[in-house]
Amino acid sequence: MSDRPSPGPDVVVVGAGAVGATIAYTALVRGSARRVALHDIDAAKLEAEVLDISHGLSFTPRGSIVGSDDVEVCRGARVVVVTAGAKQKPGQTRMDLAGSTVALVRTLMPRLLEVAPDATYVMVTNPVDVVTTAALRLTGLPSRQLFGSGTVLDSSRLRHAISRRVGVAVQNVHAYVVGEHGDTEFPLWSSASLGGVPVRDWSRGHGGRLDEAELAEIADEVVHAAYRIIAGKGATNYAVALACCQIVESVLRDERRVLPVSTLLEGEYGVSGVCLSVPTVVGADGAVERLAVPMSDDEQHRLRLSAASIRATLEAVGD
Structure with a gap:
């Protein structure tokens, strides 16, 4: 066996809700990435999503998916896609989600940067422009390295x-x-x-x-x-x-x-x-x-x- 460390994931998706799980699935179906990881604090939901996606890997381009509620699963990632946040309900605007989501970002981003300091961060969580601005101010990362999915x-x-x-x-x-x-x-x-x-x-x-x-x-x-x-x-x-x-x-x-x-x-x-x-x-x-x-x-x-x-x-x- 080789003593070389395993490479980090090509893409980590943070948040296994409807958007996050579908991004992970789509990345594998399209062949966007070969090594995909999914991270969420809801271990049971996470395990189910990873298992469901894994069962279809024989029908996709070569790839793999892992999931964990431990942030270590993000270590060495090339791209981190952040979808975690409050779910938008019927009648709510994206801006209505701002307070709770920005608070989550303040907790989440330092932990992600510890394990993936060189990753490119793509913020998807709404309101994405507010979340992206807040994440940049918090982390001090350059805007080329951390940006939002935007429009x-x-x-x-x-x-x-x-x-x-x-x-x-x-x-x-x-x-x-x-x-x-x-x-x-x-x-x-x-x-x-x-x-x-x-x-x-x-x-x-x-x-x-x-x-x-x-x-x-x-x-x-x-x-x-x-x-x-x-x-x-x-x-x-x-x-x-x-x-x-x-x-x-x-x-x-x-x-x-x-x-x-x-x-x-x-x-x-x-x-x-x-x-x-x-x-x-x-x-x-x-x-x-x-x-x-x-x-x-x-x-x-x-x-x-x-x-x-x-x-x-x-x-x-x-x-």
């Missing part, structure tokens, strides 16, 4: 809504949602395009014009999508898991994808001191570069309003 999912929802209306494959819709992952988020219509054609120039000859009223309807649909899903089944889990795995893959494979993750802005667009989402290059070194995306005056104003909402919640929870 990656929201941008996918936006592309799906546009695709459905105009009859173009969703893969050919290029559009981003920016700002808070929550009620003040908004699409960047000024840079959105379909196959290279600006959204506002899309004609009926191409399959249906999108006027300003329709764009407003799409934006409202995207903002309220999670509320609709939570009201119907209690949680969102499938699409957020896919969105998170795309972030994980970009880190582990150094894909350098442009993703609207939540990072600490430092003067860009007139915003400083809070985390929110703008298109960002994500690779092996984490969230390495925020892009200077053209924004209209109205979009820049809305981004600053979004930042103000996040800042107000941080002040309310004493962070």
